Amino acid sequence: MNQQTSRRAVVRTPHGPESIEIVDVPVPEPGQGQVLVKVAAAAINPVDLEVTGGGLHRLGLVTQPEHTGLGADFSGVVEAIGDDVDLAVGTRVAGFVGGFDRDHGSHAEQVVVDAADVAVLPDGMCPNVAASLPLTVTTAAQLLEVLGAVPAEGRRLLVTGAAGGVGAAVAALAAARGWAVTGLARAGDEAFVRGLGVDFTAAPQGRWDVVADTAAMQDEAVSLVRDGGRFVGVKPGLEPDAERGIAVDVVVSRPDGPLLAGLLDRVADGTLPARIHAALPLAEVVGAYQLLAKGGVRGRVVVLP
């Protein structure tokens, strides 16, 4: 890598994965409380595909004048620190870049983030595995925070999309908290979902106290909540209408280093799952996005700068 510039994947006029370009930008500098991370691996999430598709631009939610940076999740090594940062250069970390209306992202050789947003990797954790986790597991834990102090014991929770990144983590974390969890997923995902220690359905019948709708089934998922129960979605701004006294909430994930550190420990001790579908070099980022866009992927697609 050249010392003065850093490669980054961006879209200017988004029209699908083919519109992704790799551009050279000046190496970003960490400000106060920030770290420069040399990215080792960076997962592609559904929101990255949405950004490349242009839907969020059309809604006015992405307004970058020049280009929009891609990628949230990353693992890597601290390369430089700003003032008031305790982390040492060389520390292996993981995290995610919050939001999506930004000119930079983690699908890049380097990224600057707040030191408070990163977690130190557990000893021996593979960088690809670490890169596959931050956004999904943090969202899952924060979705359960939305449910707050609801007594978990015996309460019935349906998790739609339980074979996905967020859903699998919600199911595993909720089961550990004492929820009676059913995972809704495709028939072919039964073994994986049951392996999380929860019940499985591909054709839900009846109603649950709470539905965590990580498959974004929206109204269909609301219909699976009992009267007076609770729905928690994953699509801010697109919350389905409340009906039958059902409380409707949505999770909006935000980076949280200490929370992530605890979740990475759970992956390291085997109580939270991690799945990688493929790892491709950053130079093949278009193909990596196309792979995800094709569908049917189980586990994250990871790019390697």
Ligand SMILES: NC(=O)c1ccc[n+]([C@@H]2O[C@H](COP(=O)([O-])OP(=O)(O)OC[C@H]3O[C@@H](n4cnc5c(N)ncnc54)[C@H](OP(=O)(O)O)[C@@H]3O)[C@@H](O)[C@H]2O)c1
């Ligand atoms: N609000 C936030 O802050 C936030 C943060 C992170 C993610 N999200 C959103 O959360 C959602 C999940 O993200 P993710 O990373 O977990 O995605 P993912 O890994 O692709 O998981 C989604 C899962 O849902 C399954 N699914 C979809 N429709 C289904 C159906 N009708 N029946 C059974 N299973 C179904 C998918 O299976 P197939 O692949 O077979 O369709 C997939 O296994 C995305 O919409 C993402 O944008 C929101």
